Amino acid sequence: MGSKRAVVLGGSVAGLCTAGVLARHFDEVIVLERDELPADAEHRRGVPQSKHPHFVLNSGRRAIGTIFPGFEDALIAAGGMLLMPSKDAAYCEKDGWAARKSSQMTMVYSSRVLIERVLRDRVREIPNIEIREGVSVTGLLTTGGGTAAGRITGVTFSDGDAQSLDADLVVDALGRGTKVHDWLVAAGWAQAPEQTLDAKVTYTSRWYDLPADRPADWWWQHIVVTPTQDTGVHPEEHEYLSNFFPIEGNRVIVCMGSWGLTMPRTVEDFEAAADRVRTPVFGQVSRECEPQSGVHLTKSTGNKWRRYDLLDAPPVGLIAIGDSICAFNPFYAQGMSSAARSALVLAEVLASRSTIDSAFHREFLDKQKVSLDVPWMLAMARDQAYDFATGTETVAQWRRKLAARFSWPVFNAITSAAAEDAYVDEKFTGVFNLDTSLKEISTDPQFILRVLRYKVRAALGRTRIPGGFDVTKLPPGTDYTDPDNPVAHRPVYVDEQVPA
Known part of the structure; x- marks a missing residue:
């Protein structure tokens, strides 16, 4: 490709994955990031959601591993944990605790800040990528906005002084708060249609250190409590989706979230709410841990998809990746994986096209849409259930x-x-x-x-693996991978039914 410079706006997961792809096709890749990036795994202003649980889905793991070979090994070496949720997590489902067993699904658990730190380390190993920190992007350089010959030719920014950069391709990875779409309209392009659905999700988290000597009956690493399906009178905390989420450093993030409810903001309210979650075990184990933070609450959780693919003349020279184009309800843990998948779509199109022109953009947008359709449909399937949901995607x-x-x-x-x-x-x-x-x-x-x-x-009572274990007790540790020969991790409850 004759193109020489690509500029990526934003140095979070979406921007870093995209930079890794672009480095193989451009002589120079410059990442403009507003924050001063920490050397270690630390929170920063530009990623407030880093204080909540995150994990990379398997498709995202593979995508990032394709862009940055060895990423998963590096994440685990840095403290991430490769776990099998069906065996390492305790699930409080409709009727009670689910049985523990092996399955085909594995996941790497860590904090969002560790994921970003490992990604930054990989990016900094690539010689033709430059990360400029403490930079605020202020606008786009354009020509012929909205016409057939219209093009984005670079960006303006400030690092204390007003500056500009010419670019053959600009990538918007600025997240939910991006203003790029407004700059495009001001320059003459049509407003991209938007699909939206806000199910009023709010979630609140607090970080804890696990006990130095973990109790013997804590076989689990992760605890998940799903919302009740009881239609009778019950505490509103039974409506919460709650996680006791393990991260590196012998720590957990205790997180509670809901659709349409007011969530606790203070330490006192947070602890009281944890005690009223559908299983008392959730509050009990949380209190056995040592708090390491205050309470972090997030309400910016609506689903929004900017449909650049529906424009008659999409802006040439600019693409959007991550939350800048499609942001999801964070409950579903789709954001990082969707961004990495879009970066792989970009890699595929860059490999097949020699010019950044309208045909390049049409192919990219069409293939990105196919990729984004998968998580979007999942998010809609649940969030459309609420009468209080608002947006273009509400249903009858x-x-x-x-x-x-x-x-x-x-x-x-x-x-x-x-x-089974x-x-x-x-x-x-x-x-x-x-x-x-x-x-x-x-x-x-x-x-x-x-x-x-x-x-x-x-x-008919003919299932082989039991379920619905009493939520007032600790989750049973018996391994039912072979239901004919279950293996007790600890002494079995008196009323626990184990096949002979």
Whole structure:
């Protein structure tokens, strides 16, 4: 490619992954970042959500590993933990604690700040990437805005003095708060249509040190408490989706979130709410840990997709990646993985095109849309269930009622069936990790049949792996990977049913 310089706006996960791709195709890649980047894994102003749990889904792990070979090993060496959630996490589901067993899904657990630090370390090893810190991007350099010959030719910025940079390609990785779309309109381009859905999600987190001597019956690393499906009177904390989330350094992030509820902001309210979560175990184990932070609350969680692909004349010379183009409800842990997947789409198009022209942009936008459709559909499937949700993607009341009535029961049916059926487990793992679309499994007769078969077996009491263990007790540590020969991690509860 004859192009010489690419400029990336923003040095977070989306920007760093994109810089790694661009370095293979451009002589010079410059990343402009507003913050002074820490040398270690520390919070910074530009990533306030770093104080909440994050993990990279399997498709994101592979994408980042393709861009930066050895990334996962480096993350684990830095303290990240490769775990199998079905065996290393305790799940409080509809009827109680789920059984513990092996499955096909693994994940690397760490803090967001460690992920970014490891990524920065990899980027700094690439000689033709320069990260300029303490820089505020102030605008775009353009010519012929909105016309067939229109193009973005660079950016303006300030590092104390007003400056500009010419570029053959500019990448908007500034996140939810980007102003690039406003600058494009001011320069003459049409406003990109936006799809939005805000389900009023709020979540609140606090960091803790685990006990130096972990209690013997704490077999789990991760605890997940899903919202109740009880339609009767219950404390609103039973509506929370809660996580006791492990990160590096023998620490956890205790996080509680909800759709449409007011979440605790103070330490006192946070601790009281944790005690009222659907299982008392959540508050009990949190109190066994040593607090290391205050309470961090986030409300900027709406889904928004800027549809540059729908413009008749998309701006040549500029692409958007990460939350700048498509931001998701953070509950679903799709953001970093979706950004890395988009970076791989860019790599594919750069490898096939020799010129940054309208054909290049059309191909990229079309392929990026296919990639983004997968997580977007998942986010819509749940967030459209709420009467208080607002945005362009709200649906008719009958559809909201169906989603509200069946989304969690269907999820529970699938996860329960996956424990006993390898095909369901494989497909569910694919959907959860953005490797398979929701549409694909919802139209897969074999998948549907196997889940229904499991439901019939459950109704007849013929399932092989037990479930619904008492939520007032600690999660049972028995390993049911082989249901005929379960292995007790610790003494089994008196009322726990174990196959002979």
